[in-house]
Amino acid sequence: MKKKILALLMAATMVLSLAACGGKKTDEPKASTSAEEKVTLRMAWWGSQTRHDRTVQVIQMYMKDHPNVKIEYEFFSFDDYFTKLKTLVASDNVWDVFQLGGNFPDYMSKIYFLNDFIKDGTIDTSKISDAYLKITQDTDGNQIGISNGLNTYGIAYDVDMFKAAGVPLPTETWTWDDYADAARKIKKATGHFGTSSFTSSEFAAGCTTYIGQQGKLGEFGFFNLDLTGMGFTDPQMLAPYIQMRADLIKEGASPDAGAEMEITNIENDFLVTGEAGMTWVAVNQFPTIYDICQAQGRTLALATLPRVTKDGNAGSKIQSSQMLCVSKDSKHKKEAAEFISWFQNSTECNNVLLGERGIPVNEDVRVALQASANAGQKIMYDYVTLVGTFKTPEKVNVLSPAGQDQVVDLYRNYIQQVVSGEITASKAAELTYKAGQSLFK
Template sequence: MPGNRTTWSCATVMVLTLSVLLTGCGGSDEASGGGKTVLRYTWWGNPDRAARTKEAVALFEKEHPGITVQTSFAGYEAYKQKLATQAAGGDAPDVMQLDYRQIDQYASGGILLDLGKQKKALRTDEIDPGPLATGVVDGTQYAIPQGRGTETVVYDAEQWKAAGVKLPRKGWTWDEWADAIRELAEKSGKPGSVDPGQSEDCFEVWLRGQGKALYTKDRTLGFTADDLTRWWTFTDKLRREGAVSSAQQTTQLDGTVENQPLARGKAISDFNWDAPSSGYTPIVGEGLTLAPMPSGANGTPGQYFKPSMFMGAADSTQHPAESAEFIDFMINDEKAAKILGASRGIPVNEPIREDIGPDLKDFDKTVADYQDSVDGKLEPPPQAPPSGDNALQTTFGRDYDQVSFERMTPREAAEDFITEAKAELRS
């Protein structure tokens, strides 16, 4: 392992300790598998992604009769907590799905396998170099991107049209978005949107639209308490007006589609990444539509394309070659790609993307068309955030809860977040 691996910060250890209390130790002894190699594979997602994943895994097992893959999945927040608990306990799964924000944390913590040493089993030559490089930490390839995605305003077009409000358009600003959801709330009698104040992702899009960034190139905060105060003042005012979801609804958000106000009929729109928005389809129906994120006042787009998620393997796995072989299958196999569709974003393997593109249908085609509509119009993505950001996502939502329940002013909460963020990033 590289010699510059760092220890986990005190704040992260506290999060992991809490995770143990909340979820318990998620590890278990591998089954014998009847003499077969047994791999544990975990991911986060919705039921649609789970069904497709299990079908692809079944195909892999059929074509690799000596390997059995044990699968498990959860909503993002529960998954993130459980994976952190397993990693801290030395029980990381053989193969795991990773978010952009987790790679530095797990790589520097000694959790991830050097996939660059598995070139016989894992091909990367047909993956776009840009996205592939985002899985590199200190010159080592620790994770492989599965697809690319971008943020979106996902909405029920039938309800939006029924309210008689002008539909979202390319290039709309945050102020225009706010006016639209106020009008939706007034005419429909329900919030026009989920409250974006709790989302660090939404804040990043807003911040980039102002010409700033979450982090600088030297991995320090790229914004001030004044910036965050402006954001939380903006969203808090909308909540007080009833234009966005209430504090009670917002605190129920746990990363699952089912607990989002849009899915529960409590809002007309939401913010999400494009591919995971498929989870709304069984609930909302054919009216489910994707629109670009609002831009800055001068039209500067804040959203960007990023790898929608990655696959990585545990450094502690007893089966590194088989783990790499499974990752290769999920990313580079044409039959697997047709099963998975756009459930993890549009594939980053260029020949496969071109191959499956004409066959995409239903919401997969919606995602592909949406990406085509913003392709070439977005700013380059930022570098992967520092390891402390994974814990700070939780801090961000917690501090905004204090605002939404009116226990802190936006200024007080912003200053509290900045203080904790600087301490976390120094550790």
């Protein structure tokens, strides 16, 4: 009998401990704003190792200055971040402070608008211009988050490889024909890829820009301004671009699907490894690869995106690289907003971050960072200033609709089908258009 009781007890303990694992309720203390009480904020972001190191450092600085705030942080690679975020969304347990990019419409139900915090001064926006606040607002003017930095796309290229191939260096008004021509000549002269393709940038920097460059200023966009449908009506507007991409791949001037897969992040893009003459970059990535190539004795430069015609629209848009948001699940929204305000406005904090997330939106911070910029960062600042002088439509849309990933995957697949001769570029343009449309049904 004794044995049985013992066994029963052990089984019961097992069950209890199991239940304890499963049944952890989020019984955190009730929301409170009193300063004495200890507040725990959870925060997460994605990015490179440099970003992780710098962000952890500023979090520790913040906790030192605010002894009542404890910040628990997690960081991930881009894909893992969104996998994790989706599970947290499903369990109503999103981090208090979290990072989002242009894909925020997917997470609208979890974003706490910052409008009131800006009104009552919890978040200081006195040094952030309205234009820069606007890049992280939704179409109704609600403040989704505060931008971590300004960003825009460009083409990074290897100066010596251009010279070796006898190709004139890109100008501000170079065209897609010049671009394709340069890629072919580099391939011919050096045997390397003319242009690499860090895939996550290509759709935004190439495909959608190509549409915006056509017609009158602001006439077309890939999606329309309020993200309720497509921003152009004739699918064939895409066809020449798709044809060019497919031709370059076919001729070996651009990596095919197999080679593309070897690029896992910007640091091992073929441009950086010396196997390509150009690549697409979001400019906040430029200082990092500039430094890497400099160490190898190579010089990189940054060119504007090619245009459809020499005197046509630039199509470039200055946008927010990512932003920090407050989640609706947060029990300490005010403290979370206070942290965001410090993160974006404190010069001391940004002297550690060094604009790794993009060019800071706060004027004072920007001036302070520009003063101490190194060569690669200086090129980035000059480039963004240059793009800022381009004529832009009054209203631009820098956001992407929910589900865009599927369109991008399909689009990339259609290009591969053009390469293998399964379909024509004109058919690929039609199919891509249809894929885009299906998001709004």
